[in-house]
Amino acid sequence: MNKHLDEDNDQLYQKMREGLDELDELFPSATPDTAFFQSIVSETTKRTKKRIRYELLAFWCVALVVLSMFYFIQSQALIIYFLVQGLSFLAFVLILAKRWVGNHDTTP
Amino acid sequence: MDERDLIKQAQKGNQQALSELLQKHYAFLKSYLLKITVNPYLAEDLTQETLIKAIEKITSYDGRSAFSSWLITIGSRLYIDFLRKKDTEKRWTEKQKALSKMKWAAGNMNRDWPEFLEVLLTLSEEYRIPLILKHYYGYTYAEIADILHIREGTVKSRVHHASNQLRKEWLDDEQTSG
Numbered sequence: 478m479n480k481h482l483d484e485d486n487d488q489l490y491q492k493m494r495e496g497l498d499e500l501d502e503l504f505p506s507a508t509p510d511t512a513f514f515q516s517i518v519s520e521t522t523k524r525t526k527k528r529i530r531y532e533l534l535a536f537w538c539v540a541l542v543v544l545s546m547f548y549f550i551q552s553q554a555l556i557i558y559f560l561v562q563g564l565s566f567l568a569f570v571l572i573l574a575k576r577w578v579g580n581h582d583t584t585p
Numbered sequence: 586m587d588e589r590d591l592i593k594q595a596q597k598g599n600q601q602a603l604s605e606l607l608q609k610h611y612a613f614l615k616s617y618l619l620k621i622t623v624n625p626y627l628a629e630d631l632t633q634e635t636l637i638k639a640i641e642k643i644t645s646y647d648g649r650s651a652f653s654s655w656l657i658t659i660g661s662r663l664y665i666d667f668l669r670k671k672d673t674e675k676r677w678t679e680k681q682k683a684l685s686k687m688k689w690a691a692g693n694m695n696r697d698w699p700e701f702l703e704v705l706l707t708l709s710e711e712y713r714i715p716l717i718l719k720h721y722y723g724y725t726y727a728e729i730a731d732i733l734h735i736r737e738g739t740v741k742s743r744v745h746h747a748s749n750q751l752r753k754e755w756l757d758d759e760q761t762s763g
Binding site: 485486489490492493494495496497499500501502503504506507508509511514515517518519521522525 | 748
């Protein structure tokens with residue numbers, strides 16, 4: 478019984494392999510030329526670096542806000558506090574705006 | 586440069602090495618995605634996405650598995666994510682559309698459409714992918730568990746269930762076609 482089932486399964490897997498090989502022949506996976514890979518690697522690396530830069534900047538902005546709050550609490554220097562808050566907020570808005578423009582850029 | 590050197594160089598930021606590495610595995614990756622999706626158009630998109638992900642994550646490749654297995658791990662997970670985002674009805678409609686396009690393309694090339702693929706397509710992806718990984722690519726249950734990020738026991742039961750289901754559908758199909 479088990480032997481019969483094993484034989485059945487072997488036949489089944491063989492059929493599956495043949496079907497998938499035929500699919501491969503119908504739609505062959507031709508490899509693009511080297512320029513394609515160089516371009517995708519270069520574009521992706523650029524995009525990743527840009528994203529990391531933005532994230533780092535956003536991190537520093539948040540850190541500045543937190544630090545300035547501490548500074549304010551410690552020294553009650555209102556002018557410095559608002560200056561830092563204002564600059565951080567401005568930088569944050571600029572980052573968001575730049576990201577938005579980047580996401581809606583339709584040029585290839 | 587052999588593959589290990591290419592990987593080391595790519596992880597150090599050598600773009601040429603990374604391009605070469607991806608070019609070397611491109612056909613294997615795309616062919617794998619074609620087999621699990623049975624949809625050349627979707628396989629094309631997923632291949633691109635996999636390449637991008639691999640470029641972003643190249644430093645996290647730890648060499649525990651072959652580079653090709655690492656790529657198909659990324660590709661499989663992207664496909665599973667893609668399926669999760671679509672509802673069942675939409676998935677079914679897209680599958681049927683792709684199937685008719687493929688049959689039409691096969692007809693245009695004067696080739697017969699491999700009917701067994703339709704039997705294979707009756708299996709849902711969660712069963713079809715482990716079955717293909719096991720019985721087409723010859724991966725072990727542990728490796729499949731790693732690729733699909735599920736437990737080894739789950740892989741075994743899915744492969745077993747998929748085999749039974751496939752056999753049943755195949756026999757039904759044989760009886761129907763006479």
